[in-house]
Amino acid sequence: MDTARPPGPRGHWLLGNVAAYEKDRVGFLRRHHRDYGDVFSFDERIVFTVDPRLAHQVLTATNRDYVTEPAPFAGTSAPDDAGEAARPWMGARRALRPALADAAPMVVGMDGRFVALLDDALDRTAGREVEVLPLMLDVAGRAVAELCLGEDAAGVPGLLAAVHAALLPFEDAGYQLPGWIPLPRNRRFFRVHRRTSETLTGLVRARRAGAAGTPPRDLLDVLLAARPAMSDASVTSALWTVLIGGHGVPAAALTSVVRELAIRPDLAAALAAEAGPWDGDGRPGDAAPWGGDERPHEGGLPGVGGAHGRNGPRGVGGAHGQDGPPGPEGIPAGGGCPRARLPLAEAVVREVLRLCPPAWTMTRVACAAVDFGGWRLRPGEEVLSIPYLIHRDPRWWPDPDVFDPSRWPAARPSPGTYLPFGSGPRRCLGAAAAMRQLTLATSRIAQRFHVRAPDAAAAVPAFCGRLAPAGLRAAFHPVEP
Numbered sequence: 001m002d003t004a005r006p007p008g009p010r011g012h013w014l015l016g017n018v019a020a021y022e023k024d025r026v027g028f029l030r031r032h033h034r035d036y037g038d039v040f041s042f043d044e045r046i047v048f049t050v051d052p053r054l055a056h057q058v059l060t061a062t063n064r065d066y067v068t069e070p071a072p073f074a075g076t077s078a079p080d081d082a083g084e085a086a087r088p089w090m091g092a093r094r095a096l097r098p099a100l101a102d103a104a105p106m107v108v109g110m111d112g113r114f115v116a117l118l119d120d121a122l123d124r125t126a127g128r129e130v131e132v133l134p135l136m137l138d139v140a141g142r143a144v145a146e147l148c149l150g151e152d153a154a155g156v157p158g159l160l161a162a163v164h165a166a167l168l169p170f171e172d173a174g175y176q177l178p179g180w181i182p183l184p185r186n187r188r189f190f191r192v193h194r195r196t197s198e199t200l201t202g203l204v205r206a207r208r209a210g211a212a213g214t215p216p217r218d219l220l221d222v223l224l225a226a227r228p229a230m231s232d233a234s235v236t237s238a239l240w241t242v243l244i245g246g247h248g249v250p251a252a253a254l255t256s257v258v259r260e261l262a263i264r265p266d267l268a269a270a271l272a273a274e275a276g277p278w279d280g281d282g283r284p285g286d287a288a289p290w291g292g293d294e295r296p297h298e299g300g301l302p303g304v305g306g307a308h309g310r311n312g313p314r315g316v317g318g319a320h321g322q323d324g325p326p327g328p329e330g331i332p333a334g335g336g337c338p339r340a341r342l343p344l345a346e347a348v349v350r351e352v353l354r355l356c357p358p359a360w361t362m363t364r365v366a367c368a369a370v371d372f373g374g375w376r377l378r379p380g381e382e383v384l385s386i387p388y389l390i391h392r393d394p395r396w397w398p399d400p401d402v403f404d405p406s407r408w409p410a411a412r413p414s415p416g417t418y419l420p421f422g423s424g425p426r427r428c429l430g431a432a433a434a435m436r437q438l439t440l441a442t443s444r445i446a447q448r449f450h451v452r453a454p455d456a457a458a459a460v461p462a463f464c465g466r467l468a469p470a471g472l473r474a475a476f477h478p479v480e481p
């Protein structure tokens with residue numbers, strides 16, 4: 001094992017690489033990937049990797065050798081025992097997993113509701129040019145609040161919006177100042193955090209005191225029925241994790257979908273044809289493809305004349321586009337799901353998540369001295385895997401910068417080469433629900449609206465906390481039923 005640090009740019013004598021990174025984050029990473037290879041140091045504490053094998057290794061060793069990114073103000077010193085640190089959340093996660101699996105009743109039950117929330121938001125703004133990300137934050141916030149809290153969700157979407165706004169300054173900054181400094185943004189974050197915790201705690205207590213839902217109506221019921229029993233504090237904290245996870249990231253993905261629909265009218269037309277005519281009845285829960293028969297999709301994609309036909313990604317030393325089980329982080333095939341009836345919409349979502357993964361970097365902190373591809377990391381050092389660059393690496397993806405939904409569903413990404421939902425024990429808990437909802441949303445928007453966004457091509461990705469087209473504005477013009 002090499003004891004030296006991975007190579008990397010020295011940067012400014014005082015500021016190191018912070019200023020250069022802040023000026024052009026992805027340009028900085030691309031440049032140093034080219035100059036230093038798949039692993040390079042940012043400073044004494046942070047290492048980047050663009051190696052899918054190492055990214056996969058770090059993600060799968062989480063809770064053992066690494067912990068996940070600390071929350072703002074949690075400090076960066078890594079606990080000695082990663083498993084112990086993760087235990088309360090992992091217990092909640094085990095309880096929630098079956099309820100969030102593809103085709104689980106609660107997830108299926110959200111299909112129609114999600115489309116109704118989307119319809120409502122788009123109908124309210126129909127024909128007017130609006131900023132897309134806030135609109136999608138509203139839809140995602142309402143959807144995840146209902147999934148978590150059912151009838152008690154009122155008021156929570158507003159809190160989520162406040163949390164999102166309070167977190168933005170921390171996500172935009174490449175570094176954090178200590179929480180005890182009374183900066184306005186620190187005070188604001190603590191205020192919103194306290195208000196949200198108090199509201200959630202109140203809801204948890206009230207529900208525990210009342211009648212339990214059998215079968216569980218929402219994720220709060222699931223958590224309260226978990227065995228061994230969870231404390232109110234653990235239930236509140238688990239709800240917080242799901243609410244935050246299911247808000248900003250899916251909204252960023254939806255915004256990227258809207259951008260593609262705006263700049264690709266032919267694709268939008270093909271999606272509308274796949275969805276079938278809009279009958280204007282306003283009851284999306286009743287009509288195909290949101291309900292009814294759910295056969296797995298087996299054929300090719302209608303309406304996409306892609307550059308690659310059936311090109312799969314080039315595996316990491318593995319099979320190239322062969323049929324086989326998807327890698328562990330691959331999105332499950334569409335059986336038992338409305339995605340099965342909307343293969344083009346699903347392929348568009350997969351491709352959007354490849355080119356614009358909202359979680360464009362993923363951070364892990366080493367808990368002990370660990371071997372990292374021959375380098376030695378000390379406890380407390382951070383590894384940042386970069387899905388954005390891995391997804392655009394010609395070694396794993398032919399014509400990687402080309403938006404080509406026709407690579408799916410044949411693509412069989414090898415471990416680490418396709419990470420929109422992460423990998424390993426901390427892989428996205430809402431991945432199945434998210435895939436359903438994004439697919440439905442893509443199809444529904446194309447079915448019901450012509451999306452016009454004159455600045456769409458210029459709305460370049462903003463590489464801050466989450467990757468989303470910066471400042472995208474669009475008008476959704478209703479299609480006549």
Ligand code: HEM
Nearest residue numbers: 241242245246250253359362420421422426428429430434
């Ligand atoms: C397009 C939609 C989504 C994407 C791309 C996405 C992506 C991700 C990624 C990459 C992670 C792992 C981050 C890491 O390893 O550092 C994650 C974690 C998580 N996501 Fe999602 N997510 C999406 C939607 C959702 C939804 C709808 C929910 C809730 C219903 C959700 C709940 C969570 C939770 C609870 C975690 C934390 C898992 C853990 O730490 O054990 N996500 N998500």
